[in-house]
Amino acid sequence: MRFLRFTNHPIAQWWSCVDRFTLLGVLLLMGFGAAISFTASTGVASDFNVDSFYFVRRQIIFLFGGLGVMLTMSLLSLRGVITWSFMLFALALAGMVGTLFMGAEVKGAQRWVDVAGFRLQPSELMKPSFVIITAWLMSHPDAQRRLHGFFVSLGLLGVMTIVLMLQPDFGMFVMLSGVWFGQMFLASLAPTFLAGLLLIVAITASMGYVLLPHVRSRLSRFLDPANSDTYQVDHARQAFVEGGFFGRGPGEGVVKHALPDAHTDFVFAVIGEEFGLITCLIVLAVYGFILMRSFTRIVNTEKPFVALAGSGLLLLFGGQVVINTGVALSLMPTTGMTLPFISYGGSSMLSMSILMGFVLALTRTRRDGSVKKYRP
Template identity: 25%
Template sequence: MSSLFGKYLKGDRVIWIIVIFLYLASLLLIYSSSSSLAFRYHGGNTTYYLFKQFAFLVFGFLVMWFAHLIKYSIWYHLSNILMLITTPLLLFTLLFGRNLNAASRWLEVPGLGISLQTSDIAKIVLVIFVAKYLSKKQDQPRDFNHFIVQLIIPVGFVCALILPANFSTAALLGLTCWIMMLVGRVNLKHLFGITGIGVAFLALFIVVSLQFKNISRAQTWINRVENFISEDKGSDNYQLEQSKIAIATGGIVGKGPGRSTQRNFIPHPYSDFIYAIIIEEYGVLGGMFILSLYLILLYRAALIVRKSKRTFPAFLAFGLALLLTLQAYVNMAVAVGLIPVTGQPLPLVSMGGSSLVISSGALGIILSVSRSQSKKELFDGEQPVTDNN
């Protein structure tokens, strides 16, 4: 095992182990939660989605493996180019993307027969972009105009392009960037001022969207919040009620692998509500185990940050780990009824190709930072973490 990690899987070993556990959990849970659906729509082949997910996992692992071999410095130099590519891609998806659940989120790749959720790509690109900005000239104060033009406008524009079709993704991405700025010691007066402007813009956007129904899914967002706070247990709260039944019947140790009954009643048990299936089959203990894996992932990323001698890899590893962890906990919070339904998948576990591959790539970048620390792969343009101490 040690030779495997030393020769082929470099970087933080704990992160590699976490990934392996989450991949195995994904296979078990996808087979359990989708077998009935596969039987119904694929001629009795209950393993259809299992093998499809396995293919995605293999591809995701390869992406992660190649990403962890690439020097993190390449992302520093490519960040502006990636932003120039991603922004028009988001706009094109918003205007011409394939509709799914009344939202244009997916872009068809011509000739390949596959779809991409471009917002997943944008999340990683924007974190890289923010990490580069925060890493430059940490020892020199920035004026407000520079802050607005160089950082806030690009971040706000990307989030605004994601917002009409996917509020939760835009909010998660905005929150991640906000926390990165806070950790990056952006002037608090500037940061909170921009926050106020952002909240005002969101409120105005929702008001306008309610008048012009085709602009966004604002009415859907409002309905979800109203259903969440309502005491009415009618059909509007069906998803959450079925999820709660799954959790309640799971108990401490669960019903056992493949013995879920609520998978036949919960909408999207293999993606949005997969955490409820985890607790139903593996109990509270299983749910706590999965939750702890993401917490350990964030902790290991914090250790990587602590060891970093340069600011860019520190911000990069922190931002990507924070993004994945926040998404995971939002998925879990929805399943247990702590927040309204959002539609966020559980990273590396939920069924799907786009999210899984991009999440794997993000982890590969984190591992690249970890790998580089022992090899001291540094480059010009960065600032040492200790420059302003």
């Protein structure tokens, strides 16, 4: 009887229907990220005149905080996911506007606010909440209300675009716009609408190129590396060459001493140099497993909202992996995107933990293996 009472406990019920394999994949990435933060941050720690474990200690704090957030979000019902998304969206939007007036400026951009000794990037909280809200607006069974939802989500995207351009954060704009278009496509929006919207985004991106010097500089360095300063991407590319198949060994890399963002934007280059191509492929395989596993469960749902929200979240997660690794391999211009759960940073860890918590909540299953049919 005691066993039966335990199995009726909410935590036990959650454990019986949550996707434990996806959860395990995320835990593996978190653990590896904590380990790599030590070797990747030693050069930066020396530059800041702090001890070698400074960034490691902070990353471990971020890790356990993110883990708690992810598990909490995975317990939510469908209505809870939507409610939390609206609260996070309002908080993030207020924070983004606040950064324009009292934000900390880093490398010419005002994207961060200092909170209790930590530097928070509000736009990171915007990413998962915006995807959920857009899915909710676009999934109403009534076609007329669904069309109204489309225009509301377009308005939200427009507001975010203005704030992101003022910070400026062009990479975030590209990421969120891409995911939004993906959701529009999945929502079966008319092709003429999509074509018109694509034109609007193209015009906005062109204006960003003309009006934002750092965007123009990054694209110029990517398109014409021979006549540009490509210091970081050159060192990152060389790191993979030096690492070979099996790497130089933990702590033996030199790229982390040359790159100021070795522990964040270019952490994949550190992995390539110190652990080699094989480890890089294993890391990418874990990301691929999480994406494929979650997508497989998402497609079994009968609820349009779950399909749109889950697909959008996974597009965001996978897109960030592709962009970060693509930049490290010199396949894309630098954007400032982090590698989920591995790059150092509290804002990124919090954002990705919320995202995966939502994914785990949306993909919870019944004991018969079918996708759980939530009651809104």
